[in-house]
Amino acid sequence: MPPPKLSKLELRIMEALWDHGPSSIREIQERFPARSRPAYTTVQTTVGRLEVKKALGRVKKIGGAHIYDALVSRANAQSRLIDEFLALFGGRAQPIMAHFVEAGKLNLEDIRRVERHLRELAAQNEKEKT
Amino acid sequence: MPPPKLSKLELRIMEALWDHGPSSIREIQERFPARSRPAYTTVQTTVGRLEVKKALGRVKKIGGAHIYDALVSRANAQSRLIDEFLALFGGRAQPIMAHFVEAGKLNLEDIRRVERHLRELAAQNEKEKT
DNA sequence: GTCTTATTACCACATATGTAGTAACAGTTA
DNA sequence: TAACTGTTACTACATATGTGGTAATAAGAC
Numbered sequence: 222m223p224p225p226k227l228s229k230l231e232l233r234i235m236e237a238l239w240d241h242g243p244s245s246i247r248e249i250q251e252r253f254p255a256r257s258r259p260a261y262t263t264v265q266t267t268v269g270r271l272e273v274k275k276a277l278g279r280v281k282k283i284g285g286a287h288i289y290d291a292l293v294s295r296a297n298a299q300s301r302l303i304d305e306f307l308a309l310f311g312g313r314a315q316p317i318m319a320h321f322v323e324a325g326k327l328n329l330e331d332i333r334r335v336e337r338h339l340r341e342l343a344a345q346n347e348k349e350k351t
Numbered sequence: 352m353p354p355p356k357l358s359k360l361e362l363r364i365m366e367a368l369w370d371h372g373p374s375s376i377r378e379i380q381e382r383f384p385a386r387s388r389p390a391y392t393t394v395q396t397t398v399g400r401l402e403v404k405k406a407l408g409r410v411k412k413i414g415g416a417h418i419y420d421a422l423v424s425r426a427n428a429q430s431r432l433i434d435e436f437l438a439l440f441g442g443r444a445q446p447i448m449a450h451f452v453e454a455g456k457l458n459l460e461d462i463r464r465v466e467r468h469l470r471e472l473a474a475q476n477e478k479e480k481t
Numbered sequence: 482g483t484c485t486t487a488t489t490a491c492c493a494c495a496t497a498t499g500t501a502g503t504a505a506c507a508g509t510t511a
Numbered sequence: 512t513a514a515c516t517g518t519t520a521c522t523a524c525a526t527a528t529g530t531g532g533t534a535a536t537a538a539g540a541c
Binding site for chain 2: 497507
């Protein structure tokens with residue numbers, strides 16, 4: 222079962238769970254910055270949709286309120302998002318990277334880290350070949 | 352005027368124009384791979400929406416058919432997409448890059464190129480400071 | 482046990498998007 | 512000019528998403 226597709230608002234709700242663990246609707250809602258906080262019922266509706274998608278589930282009940290927790294990992298959900306996005310660019314990461322550089326979103330430090338990551342992965346694969 | 356937001360299908364239609372220049376609806380439609388080719392009227396509807404968004408416009412008429420051309424550049428449209436996407440990740444490119452590496456979408460060659468790009472940009476900025 | 486209040490359950494609605502049909506009309510051709 | 516063919520113009524409709532209201536209900540306070 223591939224991670225379900227998440228919309229922007231859905232993603233923000235999942236973030237609240239990934240960052241803070243099991244939470245009630247109220248808690249999720251209150252974690253939104255006050256200026257852009259959706260109505261309680263909006264969060265409720267969206268959580269309901271996430272439940273249908275099996276992105277989260279009810280883990281227990283405290284008082285009258287259900288407590289929800291993520292059923293898909295952040296890494297998994299992000300993977301899906303990134304893959305989908307990459308597909309829009311014909312699967313080529315290069316133009317995306319170039320844009321990040323232009324936009325000042327990447328510095329030499331970041332690049333070093335990516336390079337190290339790549340080398341580690343290569344070494345890993347090398348070992349596994351034996 | 353910031354580049355308008357483009358949906359997936361809209362983007363594919365713009366690609367057709369970016370790649371081949373001014374085209375008729377028919378030409379755009381026939382450039383879709385046969386297996387996933389939307390109906391003529393679907394392309395027509397979507398082109399109409401792109402027209403409203405000012406992403407493309409009619410440049411002339413040949414026989415009974417209008418000829419459309421892009422009004423926003425590929426670079427501009429992609430910029431917008433990328434920025435929006437980046438925002439989903441809190442503006443941090445690092446996790447996205449990491450995913451690209453994991454997914455095998457980046458090799459050392461790509462990284463070299465990005466690094467060179469970054470250095471060039473830095474040099475450029477340095478010069479402009481004077 | 483009743484009152485109060487938070488929560489749930491359910492509903493409604495606007496916009497964006499993908500999808501495509503139909504009618505009218507313009508160009509081309511016999 | 513009358514018929515044929517391709518285009519346009521307009522309409523329709525399903526799904527996803529953001530948004531939030533209302534009624535019923537369950538917990539806790541007295």
